[in-house]
Amino acid sequence: MADCLFCRIIRKEIPATxxxxxxxxxxxxxxxxxxxxxVLVIPKEHxxxxxxxxPAHAGLIADMHQTxxxxxxxxxxxxxxxxxxxxxxxxxxQEVKHLHYHVLAGRKLVWxxx
Ligand code: 5GP
Ligand code: ZN
Numbered sequence: 001m002a003d004c005l006f007c008r009i010i011r012k013e014i015p016a017t018x019x020x021x022x023x024x025x026x027x028x029x030x031x032x033x034x035x036x037x038x039v040l041v042i043p044k045e046h047x048x049x050x051x052x053x054x055p056a057h058a059g060l061i062a063d064m065h066q067t068x069x070x071x072x073x074x075x076x077x078x079x080x081x082x083x084x085x086x087x088x089x090x091x092x093x094q095e096v097k098h099l100h101y102h103v104l105a106g107r108k109l110v111w112x113x114x
Contacts, residue, residue, distance in 0.1 A: 072103070
């Protein structure tokens with residue numbers, strides 16, 4: 001996906017503040033943070049959204065979850081808690097069509113979200 005924003009971040013054509021990286025996954029700070037900690041965890045493979053995930057992505061999904069744990073530890077919110085949000089499709093407000101997990105933390109998070 002040549003013109004995909006997050007693919008361009010992976011290729012380092014657009015700068016981002018990377019907080020963790022594995023062979024399969026990149027984690028970087030959201031440009032418009034909604035909480036003191038707001039990190040996006042994305043696969044390096046272009047996948048439009050969660051609905052496109054297949055059993056063959058099991059290793060990738062595990063890697064993304066391990067990255068979420070690593071981010072939580074690194075940001076020191078492992079004990080205080082955090083929320084993972086995966087907007088999927090138009091009703092959710094998904095703007096960037098490259099699968100991403102929002103990791104939000106650092107304050108009390110309102111539940112339920114709007
Ligand atoms: P969505 O609404 O698709 O679930 O979330 C997309 C997220 O990407 C938003 O929270 C938005 O602030 C973030 N975002 C959009 N453009 C950029 C960018 O160029 N750099 C970074 N770091 N985040 C971005
Ligand atoms: Zn992409």
